[in-house]
Amino acid sequence: MNGPRVPLFLERQSYRRRRLVDASRAVPVFGIILFFVPLLWPQPEPGEATGLAERGIYLFLAWGLLVAVTGVISVRLQSRLQEGAPEERAEGKDVL
Amino acid sequence: MSFDLLVSVSLVYVGLLFVIAYWAERRALRGGVRWLRSPLVYTLSLSIYCTAWTFYGAVGYASRSGLEFLTIYIGPTLVLIGWWWCLRKLVRIGRSQRITSIADLISSRYGKSALLGGMVTVIAVVGTTPYLALQLQSVTLSFGVFAEGTPGSFPVPDQRATAIWVAGGMAVFAILFGTRNVDANERHHGVVTAIALEALVKLFALLAVGSFIVWGVAGGIGEVAARINASPLAEIPLDRSRWLALIFVSGAAILVLPRMFQVLVVENEDERHLATASWAFPLYLAAMSVFVIPIAAVGMSELPSWANPDLFVLTLPLAHGHDMLALLAFLGGFSSATSMVIVAAIALATMISNHIVLPLWLSLRAEAPGNLRAVLLTSRRLSIAGVLALGYVYYVWSGGGRELAAIGFVSFTGVVQVMPAAVGGIFWRGATRIGAAAGVSLGAAVWAYTLFLPSFGEGVVFSAATFADGPFGIGWLRPHALFGIEGLDPVVHSVIWSMAVNCAGFLLGSIASFPTPVERLQGAQFVNVFDYSRGPRGWSQSKAEAEDLLIMAQRILGPREAQDLFAAEARIQGKAGFLPDTTPDFLDRLERELAGSVGAATAHAMIGQIAIGTTVSVEDLMAVADEAAQIMEHSIQLQAKSEELSRTARQLREANQKLTELSVQKDSFLGQISHELRTPMTSIRAFSEILMDSEGMEAQERQRFAAIIHDEAQRLTRLLDALLDLSVLEHGQASLNRESVRLRDVIARALAATGSINPDRGLAVRRDTLDEDILICTDTDRLAQVFINIIANARKYCDAAEPQLRIAVQRRGGKVSVDFIDNGSGIPVQSQSVIFEKFCRLSDQSAAGSAGLGLAICREIMQKLGGAITYLPGQGGAAFRVTLPVESAEKAA
Known part of the structure; x- marks a missing residue:
């Protein structure tokens, strides 16, 4: 699929952009790990309280962390997408 | 608060939405859409994911299942923060392929399949109808809350009448702003702006109620945390299987829900807006859900146990006497319901008109449509009204009594059946129409059997016995325990089975089938969309130059x-x-x-x-290819025809040449004939005139002249006889009398017949009678005629002092040849080729009485007898070889 002339290395600007894309791809993986933590929580015995407030706070903190990380990556990625040449934006090729 | 106030506030609010939508449409028409189409508006428009289910139902859901309600936000959050994986591609495809709905995406990916488009549309309508009913129910319920809160001040709070008014109002709004035009891009600036405003209203309302509860009622975050931990909520165990299944279902649903697809993909103005939405929308979802547990906990402790937890958002402020806050909450809920209903109705109407009405209309009407636009608009308007009517009917039929959340998951699980075909289609080129149709239909069937039909309750579609023992007592077909797998939550059970069957059907169907050319082209364009399309591009249509x-x-x-x-x-x-x-x-x-x-x-x-x-588009290309193929076929036909024509022309040319030659031959023949006839005729006339004028002519003289006339007349007769003979032979009319005869006898007869010619010049004949002893089967008279002619010629023209003729008979291969060789000077080389032609005479000195037809007749005769006569050069004299086929000889022997 790749054209005949695919550069093996990229200049700094493009390199950073590709690492941002990597980060952007990795965020949901961390999100899944964070949001699957409740599966590890012990089930409450009948009549026993679970510390629901703390558990809720954990989930919202995780949520906030994901939003913040995604926000930072997306804003940077967005500005670089605007700078990049059209074919750079297309990002079809896997080049480092 | 009076009912009139509530109604007028609602009407004013709706009026405001109308004004905003109208203004946005006008601005968009004038091109001033820059800030209207900002990433913020895009993000807020996504908030139609948060329907009245979220606004009212989340609190009720939380009070029954604890933290589990978060799953319906966590799923979309994961999908949004992972936008680079899937959403980006979906949006790019939607823009480059000008996709108008989820049904269009699937239909278009799988070779513009009308069948798939129709299937997805039907599933979407079936899956969305309960959801619409849910919105009507929640608005109606919220009206009812105010009625209960202030008894006496309301007129009769007829729920059905309220629902009709709400449904009708939403239909009018959706028709006005959703079907204003049939734009190829299917973008609705007015509607999007209005629902962005509604998103702000519902967020603000929920945050206001939440803040009031936390700080106004409970007295701070610490207090609320303590109340939460002390409430019955804290004792609810977390169902792990539901946690996983519901995160999956809600994450998949945000991709394929018709209304979410509409705002996420179809209404997307700029791909970069997705980058903003990727963090802003999860933030919005978190904000919408952060106060749900506190409201549930406080509501459960403050309100009587019979209070519907689904309505805590309204009843808590009312119970504390904050009517304006309750009104705000009411508007929030109203916004959630209206925005969802309007977008869902528009999305479904687009799908129904494009994938059901139009194909049917086109197939029913054979002639080309005159004004398709009018048909489209009308069908969309009717579809919007129809969809809302369906929702109303479902609302009335279901009685509006069930929990909001339960209906929501039935709906989600149904719509998610589209997901494998949609996501598989954009990542896997091997996905085919057959596979997609198999997956979607099997998954939908399992969903209907295990979740949708049972959701109506026992005794409506399935009897109680069916639930307990399976249909017809077949235990492993129990709707909630397929193949005997018991103990699962019904939703989890349905999700697992339907997705398993769906994916299996999709994979196996795709692997086993072969895609059509359009399908393969579309597949390549979808899967490799980043290779084929340029980067983000504005939708501003460049004017034709x-x-x-x-x-x-x-x-x-x-x-x-x-x-x-x-x-x-x-x-x-x-x-x-x-x-x-x-x-x-x-x-x-x-x-x-x-x-x-x-x-x-x-x-x-x-x-x-x-x-x-x-x-x-691919279809354009295919059409071009078709036309090209037709043209090629046409040109091939033309070529064949022209070849045939040139062949005919060649034949005609040859025929013409032959005719010309024949005509020349005929002319020369006629010339020769008349010449041949005139010579004797002239002398006959001349001598007869002399005889007529001869008064004193001597008898002897008269006798001589009469003899000349007689001779010439005889010559004429011979000539005419020969001509007739030749004509008969040439035209194949001569009949042959075949008989067995010895060659020796024929030659002897010919020699005897020619004995009277030039008897003074003795011709010595040398022959070997042993060789001649061959039995042949031929027309004896004709063969003898040939021999006589040759021998006569030898007698007449052999100029040797002692003329002699040698007759040699030989068997050569399958033929018998008879050579007649004399010892004269022979025939000059240049004349050898013409001696068999008619009227060919080499000399006329001793040819009196010869018409020059003898050898021509001989040639014709020999051809008739299956043999040949040729001149044999190099024999020291004139030599003719007569060849006879041996078959005739052997047949006779």
Whole structure:
């Protein structure tokens, strides 16, 4: 699929952009790990309280962390997408 | 608070939405859409994910299942923060392929399959109808809350009447702003702006109620945390299987829910907005859900146990006497319901009109549609009304009594059946129409059997016995325990089974089938969308450039015709020069003109390329290919025809040449004939005239003249006999009397017959009678005629002092040859080739009485007898060889 002339290395600007894309791809993986933590929580015995407030706070903190990380990556990625040449934006090729 | 106030506030609010939507449409028309289409508006428009289910139902859900309600937000959050994986591609495909709905995406990916589009539409309608009913129910319930809160001040709070009014109002709004035009892009600026405003209202309302509860009622975060931990909520265990299944279902649903697809993909103005939404929308979801647990906990402790937890958002402020806050909450809930209903109705109407009504309409009407636009608009308006009517009917039928959340998951699980075909289609080129249809239909069937039909309750569709023992007592077919797998939550059970069957059908169907060419092209374009499309591109349609059109038209029509056409059009428009405005009428005319030259599909594609700036669609290409194929076939036929024609012409030329030759031959023959006839006739006439005038002529003299006349007449007779004979032979009318005879006898007969010619010159004949002892089967008279002719010639023309003729008979292969060789001077080389022609006489000194037809007749006779007569050179004299086929000889023997 790749054209005949695919550069093996990229200049700094493009390199950073590709690492941002990597980060952007990795965020949901961390999100899944964070949001699957409740599966590890012990089930409450009948009549026993679970510390629901703390558990809720954990989930919202995780949520906030994901939003913040995604926000930072997306804003940077967005500005670089605007700078990049059209074919750079297309990002079809896997080049480092 | 009076009912009138509530109604007037609602009406004022709806009026405000109308004004905002109208204003946004006007702004968009004038091109001032920059901030209207900001990433913020895009993000807020996504908030239609948060329906009245979220606004009211989340609190009720939390009070029953604890933290589990978060799953319906966590799923979409994961999908949004992972936008680079899937959403980005979906949006890019939607923009480059001009996708109008989720049904269009699937239909288009799988080779523009009308069947798949229809299937997805039906599933979407079935899956969305309960959801619409849910919205009507929540608005109606919220009206009812105010009625209960202030008894006496309300007129009769007829729930059904309220629901009708709500449904009707939403239909009017959706029709007004959703079907204003049939834009190729299917973007609705007015609606999007209005729902963005509604998103702000519902967020603000929920945050206001939440803040009031936390700080106004409970007295701070610490207090609320303590109340939460002390509430019954804290004792609810977390169902792990539901946690996983519901995160999956809600994450998948945000991709394929018709209304979410509409705002996420279809209404997307700029791909980069997705980058903002990727963090802003999860933030919005978190904000919408952060106060849900506190409200539930406080509501459960403060309100009586019979209070519906689904309505805590309204009843808590009312219970504390904050009517205005309750009104705000009411508007929030109202916003959630209306925005969802309007977008869902528009999305479904687009799908119904494009994938059900239009295909049916086109297939029912054979002739080309005149005004498709009117049909589309009408069918969309009717569809919106129909969809809302369905929702109302479902609401009335279901009695509006069940929990909001339960209906929501039935709906989600149904719509998610589309997900494998959609996501598989954009990542896997091997996915085929058969696979998609198999997956979607099997998954939908399992969903209907295990979740949708049972959701109506026992005794409605399935009897209690069916639930307990399975249909007809078949235990492993129990709707909630397929194949005996018991103990699962019904939703989890349905999700696992339907997705397993769906994915299996999709995979196996795709692997086993072979895609059509359009399917393969579409598959490549979808899966490799980043290779084929440019980066983010504005949707501002570039106006058709008259000059570009002129350049193109000149290439196709020729410069003068194209310039005339353009100049005429410019004159009609009242302009001077060659460049008219590119009005639709003109484009149509130009396209027709071009179509006359290059075919309709090509012309359409070419005009489209310049006028609309789009890429050629696969269908256009296929149509071009079809036309090209037709043209090629046509040209092949033409070529075959022209070959045939040239073959015929060649045959005609040959025939003509033959005829000309024959005509020349005939002319020369006639010339010769008349010459041959005239010579004796002249002498006959001359001598007969002399005889007539001879008074004193001597008897002897008269006798001599009469003898001459007699001789000439005889010569004429011979000539005519020979001519007749030749004519008979040449025209194949001569009949042959075949009989067995010895060659020796024929030769002897010929020798005897010629004995009287030139008897004074003794011709010595040498023959070997042993060799001649061959039995042949032939026409004896004719063969003898040939021999006589040859021997007579030898007698007449052999100029040797002691003439002799040698007759040699030989068997050569399958033939018998008889050579007649004399010892004269023979025939000169240059004459050898013509001696068999008619009227050929080599000399006329001793040829009195010869017509020059003898050898020609011989040749004809020998051909008739299956043999040949040839001149044999190099024998020291004139030599003729007569060949007879041996078959006739052997047959006789």
